[in-house]
Amino acid sequence: MRLEKISIQINNDNIINSLDLKINSGEIFVLMGPSGSGKTTLLKGIAGLLPFASGKQTWENGTGTTGLVFQEPRLFPHLTVVENIAFGLRVRGISVKERKAMALNFLKNLQLESLENRYPHQLSGGQQQRVSLGRALILNPDLLLLDEPFASLDTSLRLDLIEWLYELQRNLGFSILWVTHYIDEALSVADRIGIILNGGLQQIGIPSELFQKPASEKIAQFLSLPNRFSRGQWRKWFQYELNGLQTQDRGWIDPKHLQLIDEGNRSGEGNIEEAACIISGFVTKVRPSREGYSITVLADSKSLEVNTTGWKRVPKLKEKIRIRVPFEHIHWYSE
Amino acid sequence: MVKRKRAQRILIIIFIILFSLFFLLPFIPLTVWSFTKQWPWPLLLPEKWSIDSWKYLLSASGRAGEGIVNSLIVAALTLMGNLLLGIPAARTLAQYEFRGKMIVFSILLAPLFIPYTVSIMGMFDFAIRFDFINDYISVAIAHLLVTLPYFVATIWFQFRLIGRKLQEAAISLGANEWKIFIWIEWPLLLPSILLGSFLVIVISFSQYLPTWIMSGGTLLTIPLIMFPFASSGNSSIVAAYSLVFFVPILVLMIMYYLLLRINSRKHFMDRR
Numbered sequence: 001m002r003l004e005k006i007s008i009q010i011n012n013d014n015i016i017n018s019l020d021l022k023i024n025s026g027e028i029f030v031l032m033g034p035s036g037s038g039k040t041t042l043l044k045g046i047a048g049l050l051p052f053a054s055g056k057q058t059w060e061n062g063t064g065t066t067g068l069v070f071q072e073p074r075l076f077p078h079l080t081v082v083e084n085i086a087f088g089l090r091v092r093g094i095s096v097k098e099r100k101a102m103a104l105n106f107l108k109n110l111q112l113e114s115l116e117n118r119y120p121h122q123l124s125g126g127q128q129q130r131v132s133l134g135r136a137l138i139l140n141p142d143l144l145l146l147d148e149p150f151a152s153l154d155t156s157l158r159l160d161l162i163e164w165l166y167e168l169q170r171n172l173g174f175s176i177l178w179v180t181h182y183i184d185e186a187l188s189v190a191d192r193i194g195i196i197l198n199g200g201l202q203q204i205g206i207p208s209e210l211f212q213k214p215a216s217e218k219i220a221q222f223l224s225l226p227n228r229f230s231r232g233q234w235r236k237w238f239q240y241e242l243n244g245l246q247t248q249d250r251g252w253i254d255p256k257h258l259q260l261i262d263e264g265n266r267s268g269e270g271n272i273e274e275a276a277c278i279i280s281g282f283v284t285k286v287r288p289s290r291e292g293y294s295i296t297v298l299a300d301s302k303s304l305e306v307n308t309t310g311w312k313r314v315p316k317l318k319e320k321i322r323i324r325v326p327f328e329h330i331h332w333y334s335e
Numbered sequence: 336m337v338k339r340k341r342a343q344r345i346l347i348i349i350f351i352i353l354f355s356l357f358f359l360l361p362f363i364p365l366t367v368w369s370f371t372k373q374w375p376w377p378l379l380l381p382e383k384w385s386i387d388s389w390k391y392l393l394s395a396s397g398r399a400g401e402g403i404v405n406s407l408i409v410a411a412l413t414l415m416g417n418l419l420l421g422i423p424a425a426r427t428l429a430q431y432e433f434r435g436k437m438i439v440f441s442i443l444l445a446p447l448f449i450p451y452t453v454s455i456m457g458m459f460d461f462a463i464r465f466d467f468i469n470d471y472i473s474v475a476i477a478h479l480l481v482t483l484p485y486f487v488a489t490i491w492f493q494f495r496l497i498g499r500k501l502q503e504a505a506i507s508l509g510a511n512e513w514k515i516f517i518w519i520e521w522p523l524l525l526p527s528i529l530l531g532s533f534l535v536i537v538i539s540f541s542q543y544l545p546t547w548i549m550s551g552g553t554l555l556t557i558p559l560i561m562f563p564f565a566s567s568g569n570s571s572i573v574a575a576y577s578l579v580f581f582v583p584i585l586v587l588m589i590m591y592y593l594l595l596r597i598n599s600r601k602h603f604m605d606r607r
Contacts, residue, residue: 066507074503087508
């Protein structure tokens with residue numbers, strides 16, 4: 001599916017501005033953006049729930065269909081599981097017998113066998129969302145639109161359902177436009193990720209590209225990239241002119257690449273190669289993490305996040321500490 | 336614990352008895368009055384019993400059958416008008432935003448707030464101008480004005496509860512407006528529609544002035560038959576008519592609960 005110069009207005013306000021997007025066949029495209037950026041509006045526009053003010057939507061094979069799954073299951077409360085799943089088939093005029101057989105057959109894919117006669121209020125949140133997905137998928141849409149479908153579920157159930165849907169998509173081969181605000185969810189399923197800000201797509205790329213080279217500080221901020229500083233600040237810490245493009249005036253480094261230097265054992269300092277610097281600071285926050293500790297260090301009035309693995313002792317608050325920063329792990333991007 | 340539960344049970348039974356008496360007590364003197372011509376204070380029961388009122392009521396000149404049939408026809412027409420106008424109006428008011436929405440809502444509910452005499456004068460003018468319209472229809476139009484606010488308010492609330500989310504889900508599955516209404520909204524609205532219809536029929540049954548004005552007193556519904564006896568102080572006949580008048584309402588009430596039960600069993604039965 002391809003969108004060309006799409007604009008959508010609600011109450012005369014431009015929510016989506018001249019947006020271009022192409023979703024490839026069999027691809028999972030994850031759309032991320034802050035609240036109010038126009039993600040849901042775009043999905044509703046593609047699904048035909050909102051009209052386009054301008055622009056056009058085209059399909060590779062001339063015509064195409066979409067299925068939309070909302071954040072909440074929105075099941076019809078007076079219909080059973082099987083009737084809910086078969087609703088779209090009923091709309092298409094398929095006979096009762098045929099649509100019931102199709103829906104019952106589809107229950108296996110949804111892992112909802114033996115629940116066909118239950119009503120929505122008799123299902124758990126995860127089961128309800130699976131019915132909602134089944135209701136859209138049974139129509140064989142060319143593009144499945146997911147509007148944060150698992151956001152209201154608890155973490156373990158959310159992860160299970162993501163895995164389940166990912167496997168289902170890889171088996172059946174449909175395309176997905178998946179809206180989420182969970183970075184872990186995006187990284188675990190996305191073939192490509194798009195960032196939408198103020199009604200426009202600001203950057204599209206494969207996940208690693210997006211994190212390594214954010215197109216702007218706004219995107220870096222939205223992705224919550226840690227240890228983001230200006231080239232000037234990095235130069236101050238490294239105390240020499242830095243290589244690289246001058247237009248890339250900001251850089252970030254992953255906390256796991258920063259190393260704490262134990263004051264009691266300075267042996268590590270001797271191994272510092274040329275392309276690294278040492279920053280001194282004070283510990284302001286210590287939080288345990290799965291790997292070790294996540295430590296916030298204040299240096300030159302800037303906060304640095306450091307992740308440790310196997311740190312022998314727990315750093316104390318206000319403790320003076322030294323951090324080794326390897327230059328090669330800094331990712332540069334433009335403001 | 337057992338004692339507490341027992342006390343609770345006794346309290347519930349007492350409450351049910353008192354509640355039932357509240358509804359049933361008025362029917363006791365009504366029944367007694369229908370079988371006597373005189374029941375002076377402070378006698379507990381009348382000295383003489385008579386079935387004259389019932390004889391009159393069941394005779395050709397009593398016209399009770401005609402009254403009930405006319406009342407039912409007018410109520411049915413009024414209900415049809417309410418269904419045709421009330422459901423789309425309630426849906427629009429509950430689910431769509433547009434300029435002047437509050438004004439439209441106020442106009443629809445106006446008969447609840449405008450003094451009855453003002454409405455009646457308006458109806459009188461209408462009756463003169465549209466004298467050529469069939470009596471049943473003109474009376475039903477008058478009853479529609481009186482009943483529409485109650486019907487709209489009942490349905491509007493249910494439409495608000497349903498919201499637009501299910502509509503959006505159905506549209507995304509390819510359903511058009513009509514299919515959404517028939518397959519999704521109607522079944523969910525049914526309890527409210529039953530309640531609203533019950534209210535409409537009961538209110539229509541008890542209208543005297545609008546019926547009299549619109550038909551010029553020629554369409555005899557039960558209130559029109561009863562009124563002369565009530566104003567002449569014939570308590571016995573009024574009591575007999577009141578009891579007859581209550582029969583269709585009782586039947587409707589039973590039908591309402593039966594339909595409600597069938598609907599809830601059909602759609603929300605726990606099959607676990």
